[in-house]
Amino acid sequence: MNTPYSFDHDAYAAALQERFAYLTDGEESGVTVKVAGRVMLLRTQGKLAFGTLRDSSGEIQLFALSAVAHDFEAFTKLHLGDWVGVEGEVVRTKRGELSVKVGFWQVLAEARQNFGDKWAGISDFDMRYRHREADLWANPETRTSLTRRSQVLQSIRRNLWDQDFMEVETPMLNGIPTGAAARPFVTHHNALGAEFFLRIAPELWLKRLVVGGYERVFEMGRVFRNEGISPRHNPEFTMLELYVAYWDFEDMMTLTEELCAKVALDVLGTTEITYQGREFSFATGWPRRSMAELASEAVGQDVSVHTPRERLVELLNERDVQVHASWGPGRCLSELFEATSEADIWNPMFVTEHPLEISPLARGHRRDPMLTERFEAFATGRELANGFSELNDPDVQRARFEDQARLAAAGDDEAMQIDHDYIKALEWGLPPTAGLGIGIDRLAMLIADAANIREVIAFPTLKPIREA
RNA sequence: GCGCCUCUAGCUCAACGGCAGAGCAAUGGACUCUUAAUCCACAGGUUUCGGGUUCGAAUCCCGAGGGGCGCACCA
Numbered sequence: 001m002n003t004p005y006s007f008d009h010d011a012y013a014a015a016l017q018e019r020f021a022y023l024t025d026g027e028e029s030g031v032t033v034k035v036a037g038r039v040m041l042l043r044t045q046g047k048l049a050f051g052t053l054r055d056s057s058g059e060i061q062l063f064a065l066s067a068v069a070h071d072f073e074a075f076t077k078l079h080l081g082d083w084v085g086v087e088g089e090v091v092r093t094k095r096g097e098l099s100v101k102v103g104f105w106q107v108l109a110e111a112r113q114n115f116g117d118k119w120a121g122i123s124d125f126d127m128r129y130r131h132r133e134a135d136l137w138a139n140p141e142t143r144t145s146l147t148r149r150s151q152v153l154q155s156i157r158r159n160l161w162d163q164d165f166m167e168v169e170t171p172m173l174n175g176i177p178t179g180a181a182a183r184p185f186v187t188h189h190n191a192l193g194a195e196f197f198l199r200i201a202p203e204l205w206l207k208r209l210v211v212g213g214y215e216r217v218f219e220m221g222r223v224f225r226n227e228g229i230s231p232r233h234n235p236e237f238t239m240l241e242l243y244v245a246y247w248d249f250e251d252m253m254t255l256t257e258e259l260c261a262k263v264a265l266d267v268l269g270t271t272e273i274t275y276q277g278r279e280f281s282f283a284t285g286w287p288r289r290s291m292a293e294l295a296s297e298a299v300g301q302d303v304s305v306h307t308p309r310e311r312l313v314e315l316l317n318e319r320d321v322q323v324h325a326s327w328g329p330g331r332c333l334s335e336l337f338e339a340t341s342e343a344d345i346w347n348p349m350f351v352t353e354h355p356l357e358i359s360p361l362a363r364g365h366r367r368d369p370m371l372t373e374r375f376e377a378f379a380t381g382r383e384l385a386n387g388f389s390e391l392n393d394p395d396v397q398r399a400r401f402e403d404q405a406r407l408a409a410a411g412d413d414e415a416m417q418i419d420h421d422y423i424k425a426l427e428w429g430l431p432p433t434a435g436l437g438i439g440i441d442r443l444a445m446l447i448a449d450a451a452n453i454r455e456v457i458a459f460p461t462l463k464p465i466r467e468a
Numbered sequence: 469g470c471g472c473c474u475c476u477a478g479c480u481c482a483a484c485g486g487c488a489g490a491g492c493a494a495u496g497g498a499c500u501c502u503u504a505a506u507c508c509a510c511a512g513g514u515u516u517c518g519g520g521u522u523c524g525a526a527u528c529c530c531g532a533g534g535g536g537c538g539c540a541c542c543a
Contacts, residue, residue: 183542
């Protein structure tokens, strides 16, 4: 089929609906416009035809009269989903529907596949995820969710730029997978003859830029973790990490809650969110509670990182948590918190003062050497953000890495490796610095009211289809 | 990785051991104000795939594949 190389459209459906809202039933505007989009519905009635045109902004009716429209016969034979360009006068039909009265029109591209049931759309998950291009037309909620995600990204960038952050990019191909506790994807560079790991976090690179003198940096990009897929996990996901020189973790908590509030306001116009039928507020002033305090409340007795390990193990066993021999009291306390409190945190809250044992990159707490100046933000029962006063003493960092290496030797395949280059970077001097990581997909889920992470990822990771 | 559920026409779904169906889409036709238009006609299937049980299998059993949910891992 011969189709044009371009179409000089000059109007959008939503703008027309607004601009010509004043037209009364049966009134003609005298204004001619050129619109373009897909024909989503088509109703022919003898020498009349009505089509619903959808473009990126919304919908407007096409009203074709056999006496007026170019090639009326062909118009009535359009397929649902065909792209068309239409020129015509803006009118309101007798029945009150704003329409473009079709004059000249042409097919811009055919739809040879249909877009599913015109009422029920496409509900098959496999089809929706493998062919998002069809899902976007068949299910308007999909378009809303992905648009919201984009608006979240835009809002974050704008807010950070406004606060003098510099956006940077750091390597995704890493010789050592580090900056988080996770199993990596492995790949290979032919010319270098070297094994590389897809990054699991950009953390160490970003802090090296702070050593280099950039006081406020952020990176928002993909990280890769070779772990399970679930409604809240995709193997590749988007992480925001930012670092601010001269700040500590208290300052960073304030930035975190302010950023979330701004994003909610920018995208939804309110900080009051309904997620899966239940309300919560992104207004600032989130409670800040220590992990030990929350765990103590949950188990009904005082526990902390100073509680004898045997006592913590007992409490974990009572809750059917399998305790690994390598876990010290810090890890045990953290597991106890996760088993008892985490899932019940619906309203945004900062959980603070994580054990040093589970925080190899965080700076020791100024009041307790067994703890760190770390926080995690939780909302709707899941972790949203993680941050801390950054460990900047190279000798201490070396010792922490060595602890991690011992864990790895004991069989922990998510323990960090020693990164000598990073230690050397710290030897050039990292000023007091606070860092933050936010799982952007998780945030987008809250903003888009999505139950599944795949609803806010255009093309989620799926099993490749094997040829038979 | 483990467990439970699921897969029927292009899409959304029936049939649940006895002739594989409907709506929408598609195809042909009627209709000068429709709104998921309506009406008439026509067509559409190796019931995901491979085995098995049975006189008879979409349906029961075993295996494979895709998907969903839960657990584990994690953000």
